[in-house]
Amino acid sequence: MSAFLRLEGLVKRFDAALAVDGISLALERGEMLALLGPSGSGKTTTLRLLAGFETPDEGRVLVEGEDVTRVEPVSRRFGMVFQHYALFPHLDVRANVGFGLESIGVRGAERDRRVDRSLALVDLPGFGGRRIAQLSGGQQQRVALARALAPEPRVLLLDEPLSNLDPTLRERTRRELRELIHRVGITTVLVTHEQDEAFELGDRVAVMREGRLEQVGTPDELYASPANAFVGGFVGQSSTAEVVVVGPTPRGTRISLDGIEWDLDAVPGHPVPPPGPALMLVRPEALRLTPHEPGAVSATVTERRFVGPSAIFTVRTDGGAVLDVVAPPQAAPAGARVGLMLSRRVGGGIHLFPPDGR
Amino acid sequence: MRATPRARLLAALLLAVLAWLVVYPIALVLLEGLRDPSGWTLRYLRLFLERPTEWRALWGSLWIAVASVVLAALIGIPLAFLFARYDVPGGRVLGGLVALPAVLPPLVGVVAFLFLYGETGFVALLVQRLFGLTEPPWRLQGAGAILLVHAYSMYVYFYLFVRAALLSLDASLYEAAASLGAGRWRTLRRVVLPQLYPALGGAALLTFMTALASFSAPYIFGGGFRVMPTQIVATRLNGDDRLAMVETISLTLLALAALWLFRGAAPADLAGGGRKGTAPERIPVRSRPLRLAIAGLGWGLAGLLLLPHLTLLLVSFVPLGTWTTEPLPPVYTLRNYVTLIQDPVRARPLLNSLWLAAVATVAAVAISLGGAILSARRRVRSGRLIEALLSLPWVVPGTVFAIALATAFSVHAPWLGRVVLVGTLWILPLAYLVRNLPITSRAILAGIRGLDPSLDEAAATLGAGRGRTLRRITLPLLRPALLAGASLAFVTALGDFVTSIMLYTYDTRPISLEILSSLRQSDVGVAAAYGVVLMVLSAAVFAVGADRGGSG
Numbered sequence: 001m002s003a004f005l006r007l008e009g010l011v012k013r014f015d016a017a018l019a020v021d022g023i024s025l026a027l028e029r030g031e032m033l034a035l036l037g038p039s040g041s042g043k044t045t046t047l048r049l050l051a052g053f054e055t056p057d058e059g060r061v062l063v064e065g066e067d068v069t070r071v072e073p074v075s076r077r078f079g080m081v082f083q084h085y086a087l088f089p090h091l092d093v094r095a096n097v098g099f100g101l102e103s104i105g106v107r108g109a110e111r112d113r114r115v116d117r118s119l120a121l122v123d124l125p126g127f128g129g130r131r132i133a134q135l136s137g138g139q140q141q142r143v144a145l146a147r148a149l150a151p152e153p154r155v156l157l158l159d160e161p162l163s164n165l166d167p168t169l170r171e172r173t174r175r176e177l178r179e180l181i182h183r184v185g186i187t188t189v190l191v192t193h194e195q196d197e198a199f200e201l202g203d204r205v206a207v208m209r210e211g212r213l214e215q216v217g218t219p220d221e222l223y224a225s226p227a228n229a230f231v232g233g234f235v236g237q238s239s240t241a242e243v244v245v246v247g248p249t250p251r252g253t254r255i256s257l258d259g260i261e262w263d264l265d266a267v268p269g270h271p272v273p274p275p276g277p278a279l280m281l282v283r284p285e286a287l288r289l290t291p292h293e294p295g296a297v298s299a300t301v302t303e304r305r306f307v308g309p310s311a312i313f314t315v316r317t318d319g320g321a322v323l324d325v326v327a328p329p330q331a332a333p334a335g336a337r338v339g340l341m342l343s344r345r346v347g348g349g350i351h352l353f354p355p356d357g358r
Numbered sequence: 359m360r361a362t363p364r365a366r367l368l369a370a371l372l373l374a375v376l377a378w379l380v381v382y383p384i385a386l387v388l389l390e391g392l393r394d395p396s397g398w399t400l401r402y403l404r405l406f407l408e409r410p411t412e413w414r415a416l417w418g419s420l421w422i423a424v425a426s427v428v429l430a431a432l433i434g435i436p437l438a439f440l441f442a443r444y445d446v447p448g449g450r451v452l453g454g455l456v457a458l459p460a461v462l463p464p465l466v467g468v469v470a471f472l473f474l475y476g477e478t479g480f481v482a483l484l485v486q487r488l489f490g491l492t493e494p495p496w497r498l499q500g501a502g503a504i505l506l507v508h509a510y511s512m513y514v515y516f517y518l519f520v521r522a523a524l525l526s527l528d529a530s531l532y533e534a535a536a537s538l539g540a541g542r543w544r545t546l547r548r549v550v551l552p553q554l555y556p557a558l559g560g561a562a563l564l565t566f567m568t569a570l571a572s573f574s575a576p577y578i579f580g581g582g583f584r585v586m587p588t589q590i591v592a593t594r595l596n597g598d599d600r601l602a603m604v605e606t607i608s609l610t611l612l613a614l615a616a617l618w619l620f621r622g623a624a625p626a627d628l629a630g631g632g633r634k635g636t637a638p639e640r641i642p643v644r645s646r647p648l649r650l651a652i653a654g655l656g657w658g659l660a661g662l663l664l665l666p667h668l669t670l671l672l673v674s675f676v677p678l679g680t681w682t683t684e685p686l687p688p689v690y691t692l693r694n695y696v697t698l699i700q701d702p703v704r705a706r707p708l709l710n711s712l713w714l715a716a717v718a719t720v721a722a723v724a725i726s727l728g729g730a731i732l733s734a735r736r737r738v739r740s741g742r743l744i745e746a747l748l749s750l751p752w753v754v755p756g757t758v759f760a761i762a763l764a765t766a767f768s769v770h771a772p773w774l775g776r777v778v779l780v781g782t783l784w785i786l787p788l789a790y791l792v793r794n795l796p797i798t799s800r801a802i803l804a805g806i807r808g809l810d811p812s813l814d815e816a817a818a819t820l821g822a823g824r825g826r827t828l829r830r831i832t833l834p835l836l837r838p839a840l841l842a843g844a845s846l847a848f849v850t851a852l853g854d855f856v857t858s859i860m861l862y863t864y865d866t867r868p869i870s871l872e873i874l875s876s877l878r879q880s881d882v883g884v885a886a887a888y889g890v891v892l893m894v895l896s897a898a899v900f901a902v903g904a905d906r907g908g909s910g
Contacts, residue, residue, distance in 0.1 A: 053815055073818040086816035090834045099830075103821030151821060 002065060004029035004187050005155055010059035012045055019045040020056070021211035032181055032188040034202030036195060036234070042211035043191045047157055050189060052076045063154055074103075079153030079186075083160045085144040087132045093119070093143050094128035100151035118146040121180065138169050145177075149184060156181065158190040162197055174200050195235055207231045224348065225270045229357030232281040237312070241321035243280040245273055245352065253352065255280065258319035260297045262342055264350055272352055279353045284312055284326040286349030289338045296339025299323075301332050315340060365736035372728055373740055376747040378775055379792050383762035384610070384754065390765055391603035406604040415589035416608055419570055422504060422585055423616075426569035427562050429509035434516025434561070437659075440652075442524035445640040447653040455660040457518060459511045461897040462666065463853020464574040465870045466889040467511050469877065470666035472498065472578065473673050473886065475506070480669065483685045503579035508569050510666070515568070516561040523557035524550075529639065563620040570613055571755030573856035586612070587757040591860065594761070603765070606758045613753050667893065673886035681882070694887040704884070707872035708891065714868060715851035718790030719798075722847045723840060725791075726799035731832070734806045735814065745803065752796035756856035763789050764860060786866050789857045794847035801846065805839020806832075845903025849896045 003026035012020040020042045027033050035043040048054045050061060052073035060069045068076055079100075088096050097115045101107075106114060119125055122142035127135075135143065141161065148156060161177065162170045178201050181188050192198050198205045199219040206216040207230075215227040226232030229240060246254040252266040255278070266272070290296050299315040302322075311329040315338060316322050325340065332338050343349075391402055406412050440446060441453040462470065473479050477494035485495045498506075527550065535545040573587045580588055586609045593602040643649050672687070674694055681687040697704045729748050733741030751759060767779035767788075779785040809832070817827040833840075855870040862871055869888050876885035 051815070051819060053818075073815070074821055074823050076819075077821070078819060080816070080819040082812045082816055084810065084812065086810055086812040088813065088816075088831055088835075099817070099822065100820030103826070147816075147820065153819075157819075 003027055004031070004064060005189075006060075006062040007046075007050070008060045008062065010046065010049055010056045010061070012042075012049060012054060012056050018211050020049065023059070023208075023211075023213055025206060025213070025216065027187055027189070029187055030182075030185045032178075032190065032201060032203045034190045034192060034198035034205045035208055036192060036198035036202075036205050037208035038193060038234070040210075041208040043193075043208045044159065045211075046208070047159055047189060047191045050155070051078055051080050051157055077151070077153050078155045078157055079148035079151065080157040081141075081144045081148050081159065081161050083163060085140050085164070087140055087144055087147070089132050091132070092128065093124070093130045093132070093135070096132065096143060097128075097147045097150050100147065104151055106151075114150060118150040119143075121149065121184070122146045123176075137165055138173060141165065141173065145180070149186070154187070156186045156188040158188065160192055161190065162192075162194070170197075177201065199235075205235075207234060225267055226281070226351060229279055229281050229351075229353045232351055232353075237284050237324065238281050239284070239314075239322065239324040240279055240281050240357075241317075241323055242355070243278055243352070245275045245278045247275050248272070255352070257321065258297050258317050260295065264342075264352075265348065267348055267351065270351065273354045277355045279355055279357050281351045281353065282323060283349035284324045286343050287323065287325040288341055288343040289313060289315075289325055289327045289331050290341050292337050292339050296341045299338055299340050301334050301336045301338055304329070304332075304334055313338075362736070365732060365738055368728070369732045369736075369738040369740050369744065372725070372732065372744060373747070375725070376729075376744065379788070380747050380750050380795070382775060383766035384758070386766050387603045387606055387758070387762045391600055391607055394600060402600045402604045405601055406608070411584070412589070412605065412608075415584040415586045415605075416612065418501070418584060419586040419609065420612065422501060422508070422572075422576075423566050423569040425505055426508040426512055426572075427565045429505060430512040430565045431516050431558075431562065433509060434513035435520050435558075437513070438517050438520035438524060440656075442521045443641055444652075445642045446656055447649055448656065449640075452656045452660055453521075455663065457514055458663055458667065460514050461849075461893055461900060462511065463849075463855070463870070463892050463896060464511070464572070465578075465855040465873060466670070466853065466892050467666060468507055468574045468578045469873060469885060469889055470670045471503075471507055471510070472877075473882065474666055474669045480685065487685050499579055499581040500583045504572075504575045504583070504585075507575040507579070508572060510663075512565045512568055515564045516558075519557040519561040519564075520554060523554050527553055559620055563616070566616050566620075567613060567752070567755075570609070570616065571757065571856070573757060573859075577859075587755060587856065590757050590761065594860070599765075602761060606761045609755055610753075610758050613755060617753055670886050670889045670893065673882055674890045676883040676886070678881050678883060691883075694883040697884065698887055698891065704872075707867050707869045707888070710866055711852050711868040711870075711892075714786050714790060714866065715848050717787040718794055718851045719844050719848045721787070721791045722794040722798040723802070723844050726795060726802045726843060727836075727840070729799060730802045730806045731828075734803065735811070735832075745799070748799035749796045751792050756793060756854075757860070759793060760789060760857040760860035763792070763857075780861065781863055783863075783866055785861050785863075786858060786868070789861055790847075790851035790854060793854070793857060794850055797846045797850065798843040801843030802836065802839050805836050805842075808839075809835055841903045845899045849899050852895060852899075853892055 005027040007023055007025040010020050010023040011018070023042075023046055025033065035046060037043045045054065049056050052068070052071060056069060060067055062068070088099065091099070094112075094115055097118050098111050101111045101114055115128065116125070119127055122145050124139060124142055124146065127139070127143070132140065132143070141164070145161075162173055165173055174197060181201075190198070190201055192201075202219065204216060204218055205222055207214040207222065209230055215222060215231045222231060222235045226235060232238055233240065241257060244256045246256055246261060248254070249263050252264045253272045254261055254263050256262075257280070292298060297317050297319075299317040301313050302316050303314040305312045305314075306329060307326075310326050311331070313325045313327055313332065314322060315325060317340065323340065392398060392400065394401065437456055441449055441456065446452065459467065471479075475481050476498045477496065479498070482494050482496065482498075485491070486493075489495070531549060531553070532545060535549045540548065571587060572585075573591075576583070576585045576588045577591070584592070586605060590602050590605045590609070593605060643652060675690040675692065676687040677689055677691045677693060680689040698708060699705060726748060729744045732738050733744050738744075754762075763785065764780055766776055767785060769776045770778045779788060813831055813835070814827055817831050822830065853870065854868065855874075858868050858870055859874075862868060869892055873885045873888045876882070876888065
């Protein structure tokens with residue numbers, strides 16, 4: 001299977017520091033990949049290696065089998081939307097969008113036609129004569145997108161495209177962006193530190209940490225079976241606790257938390273650590289609060305946060321573990337003594353890792 | 359993006375040019391001061407150290423510079439507070455008028471003071487007539503006269519720097535201090551003043567350097583009182599070239615010592631840099647008598663500041679030999695201006711100054727732009743060095759540079775990088791160019807640093823090569839900075855006196871030299887007319903630079 005865009009073992013050092021440490025990825029034509037990671041994880045450097053602003057110390061970038069690693073950004077034909085848009089403030093919208101077309105020799109009526117088409121695509125018809133300073137943040141973002149798409153690049157790169165929008169606008173723009181990019185069918189790499197953004201926009205999500213890929217997969221795969229505690233913690237809500245793996249059961253594994261034993265169902269494709277100490281990553285919905293009763297882990301409610309129709313309770317077990325549990329808002333007041341049990345309704349949602357979390 | 363081979367080559371070329379123009383002449387002076395035709399010698403150094411006049415001149419330079427800083431601060435800082443913090447009646451107009459001394463080139467300001475406060479000036483004649491004195495009431499001479507001119511022309515630095523810093527303070531800073539229970543005085547002392555330190559340091563350094571290098575005022579008013587720049591010129595006139603070089607070195611060392619003392623104070627930009635938040639509301643002055651008093655004081659001050667300009671204008675209408683002892687000139691004519699245009703001999707210095715300044719400005723902008731792009735955009739490794747060399751002439755007093763260039767380019771030795779330029783058309787533009795590099799490059803560097811680098815990257819992803827990006831994106835966005843740098847450079851070159859007097863030839867004599875010779879021939883009207891032309895040209899160029907700079 002030959003991928004449309006392929007990153008092969010990219011390595012980038014700044015002075016002594018490894019910013020990107022052996023990244024390999026392959027994208028199908030028209031696929032949208034989100035690079036997700038905290039700041040300093042190397043995701044932006046990876047994007048800049050793709051754009052050609054940086055040259056990798058090792059590895060290659062291939063588009064349709066053509067090696068573009070040393071091709072200058074000018075001739076790479078990758079479109080990019082910058083975090084702060086980088087619209088040319090002294091040119092109007094039309095000149096901004098037409099800038100890339102002129103580079104490839106499209107001029108006159110043909111250029112105007114294609115500028116109009118690009119502006120219509122981002123739902124800004126008739127905005128050609130506006131000055132950049134007259135546009136709202138959301139409009140600037142769309143002009144930046146139109147400008148990047150107008151010369152019909154091979155690959156589209158998005159650097160934190162929604163980070164400059166206010167939260168209410170962000171959600172709507174996210175949907176529009178996803179719809180638009182799929183309509184255009186362009187192969188896209190997106191960088192973000194927002195999990196929601198990565199999950200909604202990316203066909204697949206690549207989680208990065210310290211210059212390495214931690215896991216690549218569809219949002220469902222990442223959520224259902226995180227490769228390690230970092231991915232599990234970065235993706236979705238979760239909390240962790242130290243537990244002891246007691247041993248296998250017919251349906252899965254038996255673990256012990258504060259001396260109370262729980263039987264967990266096996267998660268397909270996810271190995272269980274050997275008996276002994278382990279790190280448990282647990283989704284809030286995988287646990288439930290009960291009255292204080294035998295067989296439940298004794299705990300005290302320390303905090304309650306409202307999330308939509310339910311609430312997330314932070315509880316501290318008598319053994320000292322701090323866990324998040326979802327429950328109806330009225331389930332218990334702060335300071336109450338409660339019991340902690342596995343939720344019967346949700347299968348999975350609990351992942352076991354070796355004590356170091358890897 | 360690493361620097362491309364082409365960028366590295368260009369950087370190396372630029373470094374070579376800068377080393378040749380900026381460093382080499384000064385290094386030559388240093389060496390020549392320690393040599394004579396027979397070889398190395400300490401004779402001139404010993405001569406310098408043994409002569410009390412040398413020490414007196416050096417000491418004079420130092421204390422005049424320090425006193426100028428103190429005086430300029432005493433005038434400029436209160437004015438800045440008054441116009442930046444208080445809602446003074448007519449404050450907008452007054453706040454602009456207060457910066458007016460900036461449009462008087464050094465020599466023109468000195469000449470205006472001569473007409474106004476000199477022993478045969480308006481004020482002296484008026485006092486003499488009022489009190490029926492037979493002698494002029496005072497002589498405008500010596501250290502006092504120099505300090506008067508310095509205070510008048512240099513408080514502007516403190517005023518502009520401190521005002522810009524005050525205006526860039528966020529209003530919430532005052533509100534936070536007030537909400538924490540700090541009174542007005544404690545807020546000033548603990549919150550506002552610490553924020554002003556960089557501006558105060560920058561203004562103090564700029565004033566000190568300008569006063570140390572000041573030549574026009576000591577040259578015209580000094581009399582027996584010598585400062586080092588006038589001492590150097592006198593020594594050279596005596597033919598003691600090598601002693602002059604030792605003197606030059608001593609002045610440079612003094613300037614370097616000052617720079618080292620103030621090394622924490624980055625010379626602030628007059629533009630005030632990036633403003634955060636909103637500027638605080640001006641404090642309204644409620645009490646009616648106080649409002650009137652401040653308005654009266656303000657307009658009185660503006661009148662005082664404008665007097666030299668008005669004096670120049672008035673004197674420029676005086677025909678030769680018609681004004682002797684009357685308090686006001688009896689006869690007025692436009693002939694002085696007509697001769698400036700019609701008489702080819704008179705028009706020549708005007709045209710000279712214009713083309714000399716234009717050539718020097720274009721070259722300074724080109725070199726600064728190249729250096730700024732290479733350093734801030736192409737990331738060449740020598741970027742810091744290029745910037746340092748571009749700003750080096752700022753440390754070196756004009757007299758020193760004049761001597762250095764006169765030394766380097768009076769010998770024909772092409773294999774040593776020395777050609778004879780002294781006595782040709784090209785030495786003056788070269789001198790202006792070198793002296794202008796610091797102001798031009800600072801303006802352009804600040805401009806290019808203010809541009810988002812991703813604009814360049816965006817242009818690249820859109821397929822625009824370096825040339826097209828420069829033409830379509832960088833240069834249009836840099837226009838305000840380019841205009842600001844160019845206008846500063848042009849005005850400085852247009853009014854230059856200190857380097858011109860040492861390097862000019864008859865064919866390239868600039869306006870300032872013609873003003874001097876008109877004065878010597880007692881043709882005050884023509885001298886003043888030249889001064890007015892310089893003043894108007896300077897103001898016009900400043901206005902263009904500021905206007906385009908603001909709206910671009």
